[in-house]
Amino acid sequence: MNHKPELLPVWSYANVYHKPKKMECAALAQCLRYDLFSTPEIQNDLNSVLEGVQTTFTCNTRLNRLRDGTEVHYAFYRDGRTVREFSLSNTYRVESAQLEDSGNYICEVRTASDTVRKNSNVIFIQIQELFLSPEITVDPSLSVNEGQQVTMECVSDPIQRGTTLLYTFYKDSQIILSADWKTSYVIGKAGEENSGRYQCSVQSRDGSVRKNSTEVHILIQKLFTTPEIRVGPSRLVKEGEQVTLECVTDPKGSTSLKYLFYKDSQIIHSADIYVIDKAKEENTGSYQCSVQSQDGNVRKNSTSICIFVQSITITVDKDSKDFVYGESLTLNCSIKKGMSPLFLWLHNETAVEKNPESYQLGDNGKVLYIESLQSHHAGTYSCKVSINNLADNKPFYIVETFQISQILESHPLGSNIIWPVLGVLALLLLLVVILLFAKRRQLSSLFPLLSHQQNSESTFDKDRPRDDGRSANEGTNGPDENDNNQHLYGNVSSQQEEDDISYTYIDISKIKGPTNKKDEPSVVYSVLKPPGASMGSQANQEKDDSANIYQNFNAEQHKEGSF
Structure with missing residues (x-):
């Protein structure tokens, strides 16, 4: 703004900054x-x-x-x-x-x-001044333990009556309570994250006057460190293996702590170690552990980790367990679910190379093909499956093995059919034994005296005289062509038990050799009597002490009255 000064009404010395020199003036x-x-x-x-x-x-x-x-x-x-x-x-x-x-x-x-x-x-x-500069106070002290309550007070007194004040609290230069009527700020359960620099400010209602307190540094002492969840042997678990989860923390002093394990946000265990004896597919999930003080005022959680339980199998393209020189072999490694797996084949702990002369890999590494088995192909084959897309990008893997103990020159003789054949033969043998047993029981019921007859016949044939003119040697050659007319009868005991006479053999056959009559059937009776027995007056006694044969006679003699 232009301001026009007033005009001076009198003369005066202008801009005199020092005492002027004395000078003589003409006017x-x-x-x-x-x-x-x-x-x-x-x-x-x-x-x-x-x-x-x-x-x-x-x-x-x-x-x-x-x-x-x-x-x-x-x-x-x-x-x-x-x-x-x-x-x-x-x-x-x-x-x-x-x-x-x-x-x-x-x-x-x-x-x-x-x-x-x-x-x-x-x-x-x-x-x-409208009000005094504020001062921040801390209760109980600037150094407290985790879980304790901390109260900060911003103290300022207004000087001018009717002055309205508003209070603001800061932590590390960031507002934590803004322009409020309250003069205090309370931390209910102090945690490690509450450590820092604190300050408060007081301002008039219209915000024209603002005053800050000096800063104070509050230190929260740890009762225990933030827990860490550890998994062994790995976060990628083969189905059926044991998995151990441990919640690790560093307690300060003799603090007594409580532990909890969670799976998918659900409590599953209340100790510092959790063991899964035989991992199954349903054990896959997100795991976390927490640690808290006995009074529950301090609680800290670990980060979450994911555990994957995976089934892995190796299959072969043959049923036989024999591996023969020159044959081909295909090993297939498979898992139940995806997760972008990577497959690596090992032979005796050495990675299998893509060598067409020895091995071929297919289906993104899942299939290992051996065109011609050689002696050096024997050993242990391992399929190593790894997954790299877990949360922390660390590689984890599971392994399945397959053993080829030896490479045979050829198949063992009958190795493929020997057991089925042996089974069939055993069954047939059992059936034969059953049939023989049944047949024997049937024969025994029809011919109870068969065995005894055969024994008697054998003895008699050796000792009796040949009436048909044949020699003993001729008789032993077996029956002639007319043996079909022969009839066998059982032993017949005499009704006179006191004479102890029995008819031991009856032979009905055609008489061979010289005879005075025509060929016709005849009956030859053999009467046996123990030594000392009497045959009666009607028989012509021809005693043979060695065979005990008293008389042989035929049917014609009986007709003529010789008997």
């Missing part, structure tokens, strides 16, 4: 000059300035009437420091007075060409 007019403007005066619009209130300073001066068009500039200073540079405005405004605005103020006026400068008088301004 008084030669020693006098015009005063361009008067000495400036600084003023403030308020007698008492409160914090947050706007106040204005004014610099007043008057221009000489003879130099009414002179342009002058104004500057303001506080305690010797410039608070506003030279400008055409003769006022300086403080929008919201603060305590630091207190001090000694002066202003300075100069011409546009900076040939003439004049300073004003000095005035002192004291800014009156």
Whole structure:
């Protein structure tokens, strides 16, 4: 703003900064000059300035009437420091007075060409406080244990009556409680994350005055470290293997702790170690453990980890367990589910190379093909399946093995059919034994005396005389062509038991050899009697002590009355 100074009504020395030298003048007019403007005066619009209130300073001066068009500039200073540079405005405004605005103020006026400068008088301004600077207090102390309650208080007293104050709390320069009526900030259960630098500020209701406390550092002492969940042997588990999960933490001192294990956010165990004896597919999931103090005021959780239970099998393209030189062999490694597996084949702990002469790999490494088995192909084959897309990108793997003990030159004789054949033969043998047993029982029931007859016949045939003129040698050659007419009868005991006579053999056959009569059937009776027995007066006794044969007679003799 342009301010036109008043014209000076009197003459005066202009811009005198030192005592002028004494000089002789031919005329008084030669020693006098015009005063361009008067000495400036600084003023403030308020007698008492409160914090947050706007106040204005004014610099007043008057221009000489003879130099009414002179342009002058104004500057303001506080305690010797410039608070506003030279400008055409003769006022300086403080929008919201603060305590630091207190001090000694002066202003300075100069011409546009900076040939003439004049300073004003000095005035002192004291800014009156609305409220005292706050102080932050901590209870119970700046160092507390986890789980304890911590209370911070922001203390400030208003000086001017009716002043309304708002409180703000900060942690590490970040607002944690903003412009509230409350003078305190409470941490119910202090945790490790509550350690840090704390500060509070107090401000007037309109926000024109704001004051900050000094910072305090609060340290929360750990009762125990954040737990870590560990898995053995691996997070990728072969079905049927044992899995051990351990919740590891570092307790401070003699702190008694409680442990919990979770699977898919459900509690499954309440100790620091959890064991799965034989892992199954349903054991796959997200696991986490937590540790807490006995009073439950402090609780810490581990990060979650994923455990995958996978089934892996190796199959071959043949039923026989014999591996023969020159034959082909295909091994197939498979798992139940996907997860982008990577397959690696090992032979005796050495990675199988893609060598067409020995091995061929197919189906993204799942299939191992051997075109012609050789002696060096014997050994242990391992299929190693790994998965790299777990949360922490660490490779985990499971292994299945297959054993080829030896390579045979050829199949063992009958190795493929010997057991079926032996089974059939055993069954047939059993049937034969059953049939023979049944047949024997049937024959025994039909011919109970068969065995005894055969024994008697054998003895008699050797000893009896041949009536048909054949020699003993001829008789032993077996029956003639007419033996089909022969009849056998059982032993017949005599009704006269006292004579002890029995008919031991009856032979009905055609008489061979010389005879006086025509060939016709005849009956030969053999009568046996033990030594000392009497045959009666009608028989012609021919005693043979060796065979005990008393008489042989035929049917014709019986007819003639010789019997």
